[in-house]
Amino acid sequence: MSAQPSDIPVPVGLAAAGSLLRLLRRLSHDPLGLLGLFLVLVMVFCALFGPWIVPDDPFKIHVAERFNAPSLAHLFGTDSLGRDVFSRVIAGSRIALSVGASSILIAMVLGLILGLTAGYGPRWLDNAFLLLFDSVYSFPTVILGLTVMTLLGASIATLMFVVVVIQTPAYARLIRTATLAAKNAEYVLAIRSLGTSPLRILVVHILPNIIGPLFIIASMDIPSVIALEAGLTYLGMGIPPPAPSWGRILQEGFTAIRDAPWIVLAGGFPLILTTLGFTFLGESLRDLLDPRLRRIV
Amino acid sequence: MTGAKVQAFPAAAGAADDVLDIRDLSIDFRTPKGPVHALRHVSLAVPRGSIVGLVGESGSGKSTLALAAMGLMQGNAEIIDGSLQFSGIDLRGLSPEAWRAIRGKRISMVFQDPMTSLNPVRSIGQQMMDIQYRDRSAWPAQRRRKAAEILKRVGIPDPERQLNRHPHEFSGGMRQRIAIAMGLLEKPELLIADEPTTALDVTLEAQIIHLLRELRQEFGGSILFISHNLGVIAELCDIVVVLYAGEVVEQGPVREIFHRPKHPYTQALLECDPARIDLISRDLPTIPGDVPNLLQVPPGCVFAPRCPKLFDRCRVEAPTDRAVGPGHAARCHLLDGAGRE
Numbered sequence: 001m002s003a004q005p006s007d008i009p010v011p012v013g014l015a016a017a018g019s020l021l022r023l024l025r026r027l028s029h030d031p032l033g034l035l036g037l038f039l040v041l042v043m044v045f046c047a048l049f050g051p052w053i054v055p056d057d058p059f060k061i062h063v064a065e066r067f068n069a070p071s072l073a074h075l076f077g078t079d080s081l082g083r084d085v086f087s088r089v090i091a092g093s094r095i096a097l098s099v100g101a102s103s104i105l106i107a108m109v110l111g112l113i114l115g116l117t118a119g120y121g122p123r124w125l126d127n128a129f130l131l132l133f134d135s136v137y138s139f140p141t142v143i144l145g146l147t148v149m150t151l152l153g154a155s156i157a158t159l160m161f162v163v164v165v166i167q168t169p170a171y172a173r174l175i176r177t178a179t180l181a182a183k184n185a186e187y188v189l190a191i192r193s194l195g196t197s198p199l200r201i202l203v204v205h206i207l208p209n210i211i212g213p214l215f216i217i218a219s220m221d222i223p224s225v226i227a228l229e230a231g232l233t234y235l236g237m238g239i240p241p242p243a244p245s246w247g248r249i250l251q252e253g254f255t256a257i258r259d260a261p262w263i264v265l266a267g268g269f270p271l272i273l274t275t276l277g278f279t280f281l282g283e284s285l286r287d288l289l290d291p292r293l294r295r296i297v
Numbered sequence: 298m299t300g301a302k303v304q305a306f307p308a309a310a311g312a313a314d315d316v317l318d319i320r321d322l323s324i325d326f327r328t329p330k331g332p333v334h335a336l337r338h339v340s341l342a343v344p345r346g347s348i349v350g351l352v353g354e355s356g357s358g359k360s361t362l363a364l365a366a367m368g369l370m371q372g373n374a375e376i377i378d379g380s381l382q383f384s385g386i387d388l389r390g391l392s393p394e395a396w397r398a399i400r401g402k403r404i405s406m407v408f409q410d411p412m413t414s415l416n417p418v419r420s421i422g423q424q425m426m427d428i429q430y431r432d433r434s435a436w437p438a439q440r441r442r443k444a445a446e447i448l449k450r451v452g453i454p455d456p457e458r459q460l461n462r463h464p465h466e467f468s469g470g471m472r473q474r475i476a477i478a479m480g481l482l483e484k485p486e487l488l489i490a491d492e493p494t495t496a497l498d499v500t501l502e503a504q505i506i507h508l509l510r511e512l513r514q515e516f517g518g519s520i521l522f523i524s525h526n527l528g529v530i531a532e533l534c535d536i537v538v539v540l541y542a543g544e545v546v547e548q549g550p551v552r553e554i555f556h557r558p559k560h561p562y563t564q565a566l567l568e569c570d571p572a573r574i575d576l577i578s579r580d581l582p583t584i585p586g587d588v589p590n591l592l593q594v595p596p597g598c599v600f601a602p603r604c605p606k607l608f609d610r611c612r613v614e615a616p617t618d619r620a621v622g623p624g625h626a627a628r629c630h631l632l633d634g635a636g637r638e
Binding site: 189192195196 | 367369396397398399400401402405406408410414415416417418419427428430476479480
């Protein structure tokens with residue numbers, strides 16, 4: 001989100017579908033990248049199969065067992081209603097992934113399309129898009145979130161919509177700036193001199209050169225989106241209870257931090273691991289996809 | 298004026314076998330300060346199978362001319378007058394689709410700096426297979442073989458393996474060979490080479506020149522070779538066109554230009570050859586003064602402010618082309634009356 005234009009022109013390659021295997025083989029030489037992949041896969045696994053692997057029902061209330069300290073029966077302890085925090089954390093991964101990863105992915109795709117169009121298209125279209133991006137971008141994130149959540153009602157779908165609306169202009173601006181720089185590069189002139197069509201130049205030649213920074217920015221945005229969800233939840237406008245989102249766990253843990261500090265830790269721990277996982281994977285992907293940063297050919 | 302020019306340049310007189318025929322071309326750049334008259338009434342022809350050298354200082358309009366012939370001018374450039382004919386096709390009236398059909402297939406271009414003219418993230422094999430997109434019937438393997446063949450032809454050893462490499466894995470000379478290979482892949486009728494050796498060292502320059510001469514014989518295409526290096530022009534070209542501040546001041550067969558230069562600017566350019574450095578004083582000969590400001594082209598001869606042979610008439614009246622030999626013409630008042638020497 002905060003990338004300077006000067007950070008951008010690191011040309012990076014986009015792997016064709018067929019070279020996915022080659023990519024994985026290269027990834028196996030990068031320990032941090034492997035760790036990132038592992039963490040992300042664990043999270044995806046929890047999100048997909050959470051209901052079958054939780055040790056306890058994340059919604060079941062045991063008033064008698066409230067604020068139990070972590071033990072073998074309750075790995076992360078229990079909360080103010082006696083629910084098993086570990087089960088809630090695992091169940092929360094599904095919300096985190098759909099709100100964090102899915103909405104970021106949608107925003108990435110939209111931002112790419114809009115940014116490439118603005119950067120490569122005619123000047124008036126660029127100006128129109130910029131006006132739109134800046135208008136959305138200039139709203140304070142939380143205020144925009146609160147407004148939309150109030151108007152449309154608090155739900156996971158609304159939250160995803162908010163994230164897409166907030167993140168798309170940021171990605172579109174990043175891609176637009178990089179496209180503007182790339183389209184004046186001599187190699188683009190050379191490619192044009194060989195008779196290639198504009199769409200092909202944009203998708204096949206310019207896109208792989210500029211997509212790298214987007215991977216990094218987006219992978220680091222996933223945790224901040226989860227934090228936004230937590231913030232909105234804290235303000236009473238997030239995902240309604242009793243849904244076990246990580247933001248809600250953090251918020252509930254925060255109110256009970258003197259009685260049960262493990263709840264905050266249990267809510268923060270997966271957030272940290274997810275952040276690390278996506279960041280490591282993002283950086284590793286950028287390096288591996290750029291033929292010039294690649295160490296193993 | 299056009300009439301006089303047609304007489305002056307028999308080669309440009311609508312000869313059926315001109316690959317490129319530029320007549321009376323004027324190009325302006327729109328700037329906040331007003332139009333910059335980058336090219337003014339430029340006429341030149343590239344006969345089929347020949348190599349034409351375009352010489353001039355930085356800012357004389359060489360690259361503008363090249364990009365105009367490719368239809369790739371910058372957004373603020375505008376052709377205000379004249380015609381561009383390529384093998385009988387009027388290039389000024391072409392649609393973007395028609396341009397794409399010609400570029401890379403019938404006209405292609407090699408750029409100055411091979412370090413920046415290749416896409417850094419695609420392997421050269423991918424890039425060379427991309428260029429063959431027109432031939433829909435060809436299998437990828439066939440395209441690959443064609444790419445390997447042309448790479449081998451421009452002197453890249455072990456081409457099959459090199460196709461998987463990326464541009465950064467090659468040296469500058471190799472990259473320029475690859476760029477030339479890409480330009481020649483579809484065997485174009487015209488190759489425009491915009492200072493292709495300027496970014497290379499002398500040894501590589503000689504190799505590239507040698508390569509271009511061989512390829513011309515092999516492919517039978519024509520080359521418009523742009524350079525500020527007279528030595529290279531002398532070695533490679535059949536015809537020389539001297540461009541100064543957006544005007545053609547002299548053009549003719551290479552021998553004529555080098556042995557009997559008529560325009561004071563051409564003479565001064567030949568004097569400035571670094572090979573003529575004065576060994577005692579170690580002075581490098583130069584042409585005093587600067588290229589005129591093309592926002593306001595001065596009346597009279599464009600070279601007048603820097604001309605050592607200046608006289609009154611030069612400041613008030615623009616000279617027209619004078620034939621001074623077979624296919625050789627220059628634009629200077631000194632040639633007046635004398636007609637042909």
